Amino acid sequence: MLKRTLAITAVTVALAGFATAAHAGKDLDAIKARGQILCGVSTGLAGFSLADSKGEWTGLDVDVCKAVAAALLGDARKVKFVPLSAQQRFTALQAGEVDILSRNTTITMTRDTSLGLDFTGVTYYDGQGFMVPKKLGVKSAKELKGATVCVQPGTTTELNLADYFRANKMDFKPVVIERLEEVEQAYFSGRCDVYTTDASGLAATRATRASNPEDHLILPEIISKEPLGPAVRHGDNQWADIVRWTFNAQLEAEEKGITSKNIDEMLASADPSIRRLLGVTPGMGKALGVDEDWVVKVIRQVGNYGEMFERNVGKNTPLKLDRGLNALWTQGGLQYAAPIR
Numbered sequence: 001m002l003k004r005t006l007a008i009t010a011v012t013v014a015l016a017g018f019a020t021a022a023h024a025g026k027d028l029d030a031i032k033a034r035g036q037i038l039c040g041v042s043t044g045l046a047g048f049s050l051a052d053s054k055g056e057w058t059g060l061d062v063d064v065c066k067a068v069a070a071a072l073l074g075d076a077r078k079v080k081f082v083p084l085s086a087q088q089r090f091t092a093l094q095a096g097e098v099d100i101l102s103r104n105t106t107i108t109m110t111r112d113t114s115l116g117l118d119f120t121g122v123t124y125y126d127g128q129g130f131m132v133p134k135k136l137g138v139k140s141a142k143e144l145k146g147a148t149v150c151v152q153p154g155t156t157t158e159l160n161l162a163d164y165f166r167a168n169k170m171d172f173k174p175v176v177i178e179r180l181e182e183v184e185q186a187y188f189s190g191r192c193d194v195y196t197t198d199a200s201g202l203a204a205t206r207a208t209r210a211s212n213p214e215d216h217l218i219l220p221e222i223i224s225k226e227p228l229g230p231a232v233r234h235g236d237n238q239w240a241d242i243v244r245w246t247f248n249a250q251l252e253a254e255e256k257g258i259t260s261k262n263i264d265e266m267l268a269s270a271d272p273s274i275r276r277l278l279g280v281t282p283g284m285g286k287a288l289g290v291d292e293d294w295v296v297k298v299i300r301q302v303g304n305y306g307e308m309f310e311r312n313v314g315k316n317t318p319l320k321l322d323r324g325l326n327a328l329w330t331q332g333g334l335q336y337a338a339p340i341r
């Protein structure tokens with residue numbers, strides 16, 4: 001019995017040593033020394049990441065980085081946003097120009113493996129769609145044989161487009177343009193019959209760039225799975241953990257009914273899981289290497305997942321998106337956080 005206890009102690013000591021080593025991640029050290037997170041976002045897509053005339057960024061992808069800054073640095077404003085095109089984004093992350101990529105990026109096997117990235121969760125479950133001018137009279141993607149299709153390079157969109165037309169034995173003419181504004185312009189000026197991207201992107205483009213949104217139809221077919229989420233590069237597991245658990249905490253807060261409005265009352269809750277999440281019962285902050293009230297800072301400054309969703313892309317925004325797949329698992333959706341314990 002004593003032997004066994006000693007053996008367990010030895011393992012525990014070894015694990016503790018390992019945990020300390022993992023704490024010395026170079027990316028996390030650099031962020032702390034800088035006092036700011038470098039967050040790669042898109043060049044400007046309403047609802048996800050868009051800068052106003054004063055250079056203030058808003059959007060769901062923007063809030064993901066703000067939440068991490070609140071958890072780690074105590075202040076959601078300690079983020080510098082770096083706009084990146086689809087084609088620039090992975091090299092920028094690999095080269096250390098940004099610490100995190102939060103830019104409607106689809107998790108795929110090649111990106112996770114060959115590109116040396118780690119995706120930490122799905123912040124928006126999406127799928128690829130098509131938009132056409134109503135005057136074309138097209139009602140289904142199956143009628144797009146021979147169409148000219150506007151698409152951005154370096155995206156899953158470009159690959160799915162080719163797969164879909166091939167699988168349906170249809171030919172098409174791709175018009176491949178790197179800059180978002182230019183690809184949108186090409187579509188609206190009639191250079192292409194069709195514009196294809198993630199359905200959320202179609203909603204954003206139609207609502208904010210069309211001279212009359214009513215003139216455009218988003219076709220019913222969703223041709224792919226596009227689980228969008230933040231990514232970090234390989235090499236600093238603790239930094240990846242902070243990004244991963246900040247988002248899980250925002251989901252868990254929504255599940256427990258904790259919002260930026262009621263956070264003070266919630267701090268007095270007797271529910272053990274709420275007390276643990278909010279650090280009233282300490283332990284989770286220490287485990288992650290951040291302050292015990294990390295989730296309080298996130299919720300107070302950015303809100304829970306539902307608040308973040310509604311503020312940026314929900315029913316009362318130009319995008320008017322339903323929660324759909326992004327509802328919590330308790331409401332028929334896919335958003336399901338691993339337990340914080």
Ligand SMILES: N[C@@H](CCC(=O)N[C@@H](CS)C(=O)NCC(=O)O)C(=O)O
Nearest residue numbers: 042043086105106155156180197201
């Ligand atoms: N989710 C797809 C597509 C992402 C993507 O780049 N979409 C375009 C069209 S919605 C975009 O965000 N463009 C913004 C930009 O180029 O700054 C991917 O990860 O490849």
